[in-house]
Amino acid sequence: MSRYFAPTTAAEAAALLAEHGGARVVAGGTDLVVAARGGKHRMPEVLIAIHGATDLASLVENEDGVRLGALTSHAWIERSPLIGSHWSALADASALVGSPATRANGTLGGNLMNASPAMDTGAPLLVFEADVELLSLRGTRTVPVADLLAGAGRTTAEPDELLTSVRLPDLPPATGSAYVRLEHRRAMEIAVVGAAALVTLGDDGRVADCRVALSAAAPTCVRAREAEDLLRGLRPDGASFRDAAALATGAVQPITDVRASARYRRAMISVVVSRALAVAAARAAGTDIAVPANRNLPTVTAGSTG
Amino acid sequence: MAMSSKQIVELNVNGIPHQLLVEPRKTLADVLRDDLGLTGTKLGCEHGVCGACTVLVDGRAIRACLMFAVQAQGPEITTVEGLASDGELDHIQKAFAENHGLQCGYCTPGMLMTAHAFLAENPEPTREQICEGMNGNLCRCTGYQNIIKSTAAAAKAAK
Ligand SMILES: Cc1cc2nc3c(=O)[nH]c(=O)nc-3n(C[C@H](O)[C@H](O)[C@H](O)COP(=O)(O)OP(=O)(O)OC[C@H]3O[C@@H](n4cnc5c(N)ncnc54)[C@H](O)[C@@H]3O)c2cc1C
Ligand code: FES
Ligand code: FES
Numbered sequence: 001m002s003r004y005f006a007p008t009t010a011a012e013a014a015a016l017l018a019e020h021g022g023a024r025v026v027a028g029g030t031d032l033v034v035a036a037r038g039g040k041h042r043m044p045e046v047l048i049a050i051h052g053a054t055d056l057a058s059l060v061e062n063e064d065g066v067r068l069g070a071l072t073s074h075a076w077i078e079r080s081p082l083i084g085s086h087w088s089a090l091a092d093a094s095a096l097v098g099s100p101a102t103r104a105n106g107t108l109g110g111n112l113m114n115a116s117p118a119m120d121t122g123a124p125l126l127v128f129e130a131d132v133e134l135l136s137l138r139g140t141r142t143v144p145v146a147d148l149l150a151g152a153g154r155t156t157a158e159p160d161e162l163l164t165s166v167r168l169p170d171l172p173p174a175t176g177s178a179y180v181r182l183e184h185r186r187a188m189e190i191a192v193v194g195a196a197a198l199v200t201l202g203d204d205g206r207v208a209d210c211r212v213a214l215s216a217a218a219p220t221c222v223r224a225r226e227a228e229d230l231l232r233g234l235r236p237d238g239a240s241f242r243d244a245a246a247l248a249t250g251a252v253q254p255i256t257d258v259r260a261s262a263r264y265r266r267a268m269i270s271v272v273v274s275r276a277l278a279v280a281a282a283r284a285a286g287t288d289i290a291v292p293a294n295r296n297l298p299t300v301t302a303g304s305t306g
Numbered sequence: 307m308a309m310s311s312k313q314i315v316e317l318n319v320n321g322i323p324h325q326l327l328v329e330p331r332k333t334l335a336d337v338l339r340d341d342l343g344l345t346g347t348k349l350g351c352e353h354g355v356c357g358a359c360t361v362l363v364d365g366r367a368i369r370a371c372l373m374f375a376v377q378a379q380g381p382e383i384t385t386v387e388g389l390a391s392d393g394e395l396d397h398i399q400k401a402f403a404e405n406h407g408l409q410c411g412y413c414t415p416g417m418l419m420t421a422h423a424f425l426a427e428n429p430e431p432t433r434e435q436i437c438e439g440m441n442g443n444l445c446r447c448t449g450y451q452n453i454i455k456s457t458a459a460a461a462k463a464a465k
Contacts, residue, residue: 002311002329002330002331003311003313003330004313004330004374004376006376006377026374026377028372029372029373029374029377030354030369030372033333033354033371033372033373033374034353034354034372037352037353043331044331047330047331047374047376049374049376049377051377098354098442099357099441099442099443100367100424100438100439100441101354101357101360101367101368101369101420101442102354102442104366104367104368105368105369105372105373186441
């Protein structure tokens with residue numbers, strides 16, 4: 001017997017999840033329906049469609065950053081001047097998802113909870129050290145994105161937990177970020193490999209802080225901490241970026257699949273990392289590089305790393 | 307058991323209200339085609355990739371293969387059958403006909419619905435904006451050039 005519910009609040013959705021074991025949440029449906037069709041898992045018996053839960057579509061700005069509701073669409077993120085100027089890597093990522101139709105329906109919450117290793121928003125959220133709020137009848141808990149992602153298609157959320165929002169912490173001044181991916185075509189393509197970078201410049205013009213994360217390079221999106229450690233204190237130039245990028249390659253065990261061989265992925269990781277670092281550093285220095293960075297790479301960057 | 311798994315769904319399609327008994331896990335595309343006989347909406351990939359199944363839901367271009375029919379209750383749904391009035395093609399259909407924007411026609415309903423939503427948001431698009439806006443719809447025949455031309459012509463005709 002298959003059943004359908006359309007709750008109008010997050011609390012109602014959480015109650016329904018608790019009541020119906022095996023129920024699945026559907027937001028934009030762009031992953032859920034595709035996976036069910038492809039036989040990855042069965043179409044769930046109980047569907048809880050949350051698109052009408054307006055409290056999941058909110059945007060809250062406060063002292064410690066901005067909180068995006070789970071239903072925030074990629075199309076909204078792509079066009080938001082706030083996200084584009086402060087958390088550019090996330091805007092870069094959402095702007096690359098699928099096609100305009102995918103972005104209009106696909107949500108941030110769905111992207112995270114689907115937990116594909118190749119998901120585009122994962123690496124940006126890791127470099128921002130973002131966290132999510134999970135709601136169940138037991139209450140709410142806050143989980144860093146790094147702890148939410150457990151493996152390919154797996155999260156640490158319980159089956160009855162609803163993701164309600166994602167928090168992007170505020171960033172220090174002179175900080176820039178970027179997400180860059182390698183793709184075979186310009187629309188409706190999943191990343192071959194992708195990298196997010198965040199760079200904070202010090203008063204001396206050197207890298208005061210930086211963070212790097214990768215997508216489609218391991219069973220989950222992952223930080224490349226060795227690369228980060230190397231870069232701190234260096235001048236933000238092509239040579240430093242290439243050295244750091246070479247270390248990022250060591251952080252991962254890429255796989256071979258239809259899109260690329262493990263060897264090719266390994267080689268390309270350093271390319272996307274140094275591109276992401278270059279754009280992040282340029283943005284940190286105040287250079288305007290439009291979203292998505294992937295389509296607006298400065299020529300020097302492409303040339304020096306290609 | 308089979309009976310109890312169906313539920314009443316109310317859909318507004320092309321200005322006509324319908325009450326149907328369908329399974330909650332049936333997609334909007336299947337309901338439009340099988341239950342309402344509106345076979346203008348095509349199914350290509352059924353994976354959200356090709357765009358052949360695109361319909362308008364309150365004016366937004368939606369992949370009918372990725373939406374459950376139960377989710378589409380309330381808004382106004384427009385399919386390709388709803389474009390012409392009194393046997394007269396609308397300006398976008400005419401532009402596609404006049405500019406050879408189709409060959410076999412399989413992708414055309416999806417192209418037309420996508421063009422509708424795109425042009426409503428971008429009434430005076432550049433060629434690049436058309437390429438970006440229409441890039442989620444696949445065509446195996448035309449090589450896209452005439453689809454871009456048709457969309458540009460439709461924008462001109464609307465002025
Ligand atoms: C043609 C096409 C191209 C695509 N291209 C890309 C791409 O380039 N990059 C990319 O990253 N992704 C891509 N995707 C995947 C997909 O569009 C995104 O992951 C999207 O963000 C998923 O959001 P959704 O709302 O549609 O999720 P849904 O399909 O509704 O849900 C996905 C999963 O998350 C669960 N879920 C959803 N919301 C919640 C919540 N609030 N709480 C708990 N669980 C929840 C669902 O139960 C389901 O398991 C593509 C998909 C298609 C069809
Ligand atoms: S059939 Fe829906 S996108 Fe291809
Ligand atoms: S005209 Fe044949 S697929 Fe487009």
